[in-house]
Amino acid sequence: MEEFSFIKWIKNQQKRDKNVPIDIGDDCASIKMNGKKLCLITTDMLVEGTHFELKKTTPGQVGRKSLACSISDIAAMGCSAKYAVVSICFHRETKTRFAKDLFLGMKKIADEFNIKIIGGDIVSNKKLLVINVAMLGENNGLRPVTRSASRVGDALMVTGTLGGSIVRKHLTFKPRLREGLMLNKKFKLHAMIDISDGLVADLQHILAASGTGAELYEDKIPVSPDAKQLARKTGLSALDHALHDGEDYELLFTLSQKESEKVLDSGFFSTRISKIGYVKKSMGIELQKSNGEIRRIKPIGYEHFK
Amino acid sequence: MEEFSFIKWIKNQQKRDKNVPIDIGDDCASIKMNGKKLCLITTDMLVEGTHFELKKTTPGQVGRKSLACSISDIAAMGCSAKYAVVSICFHRETKTRFAKDLFLGMKKIADEFNIKIIGGDIVSNKKLLVINVAMLGENNGLRPVTRSASRVGDALMVTGTLGGSIVRKHLTFKPRLREGLMLNKKFKLHAMIDISDGLVADLQHILAASGTGAELYEDKIPVSPDAKQLARKTGLSALDHALHDGEDYELLFTLSQKESEKVLDSGFFSTRISKIGYVKKSMGIELQKSNGEIRRIKPIGYEHFK
Numbered sequence: 001m002e003e004f005s006f007i008k009w010i011k012n013q014q015k016r017d018k019n020v021p022i023d024i025g026d027d028c029a030s031i032k033m034n035g036k037k038l039c040l041i042t043t044d045m046l047v048e049g050t051h052f053e054l055k056k057t058t059p060g061q062v063g064r065k066s067l068a069c070s071i072s073d074i075a076a077m078g079c080s081a082k083y084a085v086v087s088i089c090f091h092r093e094t095k096t097r098f099a100k101d102l103f104l105g106m107k108k109i110a111d112e113f114n115i116k117i118i119g120g121d122i123v124s125n126k127k128l129l130v131i132n133v134a135m136l137g138e139n140n141g142l143r144p145v146t147r148s149a150s151r152v153g154d155a156l157m158v159t160g161t162l163g164g165s166i167v168r169k170h171l172t173f174k175p176r177l178r179e180g181l182m183l184n185k186k187f188k189l190h191a192m193i194d195i196s197d198g199l200v201a202d203l204q205h206i207l208a209a210s211g212t213g214a215e216l217y218e219d220k221i222p223v224s225p226d227a228k229q230l231a232r233k234t235g236l237s238a239l240d241h242a243l244h245d246g247e248d249y250e251l252l253f254t255l256s257q258k259e260s261e262k263v264l265d266s267g268f269f270s271t272r273i274s275k276i277g278y279v280k281k282s283m284g285i286e287l288q289k290s291n292g293e294i295r296r297i298k299p300i301g302y303e304h305f306k
Numbered sequence: 307m308e309e310f311s312f313i314k315w316i317k318n319q320q321k322r323d324k325n326v327p328i329d330i331g332d333d334c335a336s337i338k339m340n341g342k343k344l345c346l347i348t349t350d351m352l353v354e355g356t357h358f359e360l361k362k363t364t365p366g367q368v369g370r371k372s373l374a375c376s377i378s379d380i381a382a383m384g385c386s387a388k389y390a391v392v393s394i395c396f397h398r399e400t401k402t403r404f405a406k407d408l409f410l411g412m413k414k415i416a417d418e419f420n421i422k423i424i425g426g427d428i429v430s431n432k433k434l435l436v437i438n439v440a441m442l443g444e445n446n447g448l449r450p451v452t453r454s455a456s457r458v459g460d461a462l463m464v465t466g467t468l469g470g471s472i473v474r475k476h477l478t479f480k481p482r483l484r485e486g487l488m489l490n491k492k493f494k495l496h497a498m499i500d501i502s503d504g505l506v507a508d509l510q511h512i513l514a515a516s517g518t519g520a521e522l523y524e525d526k527i528p529v530s531p532d533a534k535q536l537a538r539k540t541g542l543s544a545l546d547h548a549l550h551d552g553e554d555y556e557l558l559f560t561l562s563q564k565e566s567e568k569v570l571d572s573g574f575f576s577t578r579i580s581k582i583g584y585v586k587k588s589m590g591i592e593l594q595k596s597n598g599e600i601r602r603i604k605p606i607g608y609e610h611f612k
Contacts, residue, residue, distance in 0.1 A: 001396070001400050001401060001402045001404075001405050002402070003428055006402060006405055006406075006428070007426075007428065009406065010409055010423075010426075013409070013410075013413055014413070014422065014423065017422050017424075020389070020422060020424050023422075023424045023425065024423075024424065024425055024426065026425075028425065029389075029391065029424040029425035031389060031424070031442070033339055033340075034339070034340055034343075037340075039345065039442075041389070041391055041424070041425060041440070041442070042391070042425065043391040043392070043393045043425060043426060043427050043438065043440055044393065044427050045393035045394075045395055045427050045429050045436070045438060046429075047395050047429055047430075047431045047436070048431075049431055049432065049433075050395075050429055050430060050431050051429070083326070083335075083337060083347070085335065085347055085348070085349040085440055086349070087349045087350065087351035087438050087440075088351075089351055089353050089356075089436065090307070094307050095307060096307045096308070096312060099307050099312055100312075100315065103316055103319070104319075107319055107320070116320065116323050116326060116329075117316075117320065117330075118323075118326050118329045118330065118335040118337070118347070119329065119330055119332075119334065119335035119347060119348065119349060120313075120316075120330065120349060121349050121350050121351050121438075122309055122312070122313065123351050123352075123353055123356055123357070124353075124356060125353045125354075125355055125356050125434065126355065127355075127433050127434055128431065128433055128434055128436075130351070130353070130395065130434075130436050132349065132351060132393050132427075132438035132440075134347070134349055134391055134393075134438075134440030136337070136345075136347070
């Protein structure tokens with residue numbers, strides 16, 4: 001099965017609903033409440049063996065990550081996160097201590113972002129721990145930032161540093177909720193996404209939704225120390241890790257060059273923000289090297305189905 | 307782990323939120339929107355091997371069931387179902403045909419109840435098919451019916467017939483959404499729940515939440531033909547199946563004796579509705595046999611953790 005063509009097929013099975021301005025295919029869906037008030041909703045499933053290994057994590061880290069991924073989806077819309085409902089499939093012989101530690105990991109990050117866990121479902125099986133978080137957000141009178149409105153000439157910007165998240169960041173990342181909301185409130189963003197599949201793969205999602213292409217500046221990509229450390233083991237370059245590793249959960253966004261300069265000059269953010277390239281008309285993604293040489297990048301990233 | 311004491315522990319970890327009149331521990335949570343408008347939310351996870359066997363079902367039936375369970379939770383509040391977001395963990399080698407059939411099973415029942423599927427998440431693993439549906443509902447100006455307000459002297463009523471759902475009904479049941487809404491609109495209900503764990507187990511949830519007990523009339527329990535058929539194989543009585551089998555997804559509700567007579571006389575329902583007992587002060591559940599003899603029933607039902 002090809003994941004993204006399946007999602008496109010699903011989208012085409014249904015009529016648009018005037019009360020659902022944003023539906024399948026973005027980081028969140030949005031539902032009209034009254035006036036300008038929108039309710040945002042996102043759902044994320046984390047599965048043992050795919051998103052975490054119980055041998056390498058504490059239950060609290062798994063709980064934390066499950067909530068953090070959904071918070072990141074709301075961050076990617078430039079909105080506020082409010083409520084979560086949580087479904088957990090435990091191993092049948094789970095100890096109460098494990099279950100409590102998992103929940104406390106959720107609760108700690110929920111409290112940190114002022115999110116309430118208001119309901120859930122608990123089931124069991126013999127094989128796998130599975131967690132699903134559905135999260136509700138609100139738009140605070142703002143327009144949610146979708147993936148589909150990047151414009152030719154836009155600057156491409158990214159929060160934080162990229163690559164090597166498997167070393168630790170996929171369990172410890174801080175969702176960019178405050179940054180996303182601040183960016184949406186103070187600047188005219190055109191498109192935004194959170195980087196879960198990898199910089200190039202998620203950039204491709206923006207470009208495909210917007211019908212545009214992009215050029216990246218090789219020496220402007222904020223390569224993380226963990227990408228460098230990982231590169232020593234894998235034989236890939238640190239840049240490759242920054243371009244293609246999944247689960248960075250940084251924000252990638254586009255806006256006019258003028259607005260991008262305002263972001264850099266604003267002093268609003270303690271988080272690093274980098275201008276890494278621009279949106280262009282011709283489809284595809286190219287990498288401009290420091291010596292001026294240009295190479296085309298294949299849009300590879302994490303794919304669930306082989 | 308003991309499931310219900312864990313849920314109680316979770317509930318006690320958090321402060322009440324004035325904007326969340328109903329939170330952890332009922333069929334849905336509710337969130338205040340504006341004025342009397344409430345948003346309801348429920349989440350349900352279905353796991354291969356626990357809730358369905360792929361050898362015994364079609365993908366369309368699995369998809370249908372995953373949505374139907376959430377619709378039933380909203381039915382149990384006497385409210386309307388509106389939107390769903392769906393997370394699916396497929397086997398890694400899933401064929402597109404299988405995935406499409408699964409979705410079409412969801413879509414068919416969604417259309418039947420005028421529910422829109424507005425978002426989702428697709429992941430993969432090597433072992434299990436897992437589906438989570440989070441569903442939003444609205445209260446249409448009505449008070450959602452909780453589990454916790456049954457009163458001593460209330461009549462106990464139930465829709466449909468009970469027991470033996472494993473024969474077929476757990477895959478084919480029609481959620482009692484219209485019945486739940488009609489009951490809430492036209493009659494003064496005190497408490498309601500959908501029967502997923504079994505009549506006795508779910509009655510126990512109402513009684514525990516309300517601090518009451520109940521007496522059931524043995525000859526008034528609507529035993530299903532499938533319960534009778536199953537009893538011939540299992541050696542249990544058909545009544546035992548009606549009392550304890552899970553996944554009937556009928557509505558169990560309490561209301562004054564006077565209101566219960568109005569329900570029976572109303573002619574509003576094409577679905578069978580039976581008065582099966584009453585709420586009493588002393589804790590526990592008793593069964594009154596047709597010969598007047600009374601026996602105490604142990605509150606057994608489906609338990610996820612052994």
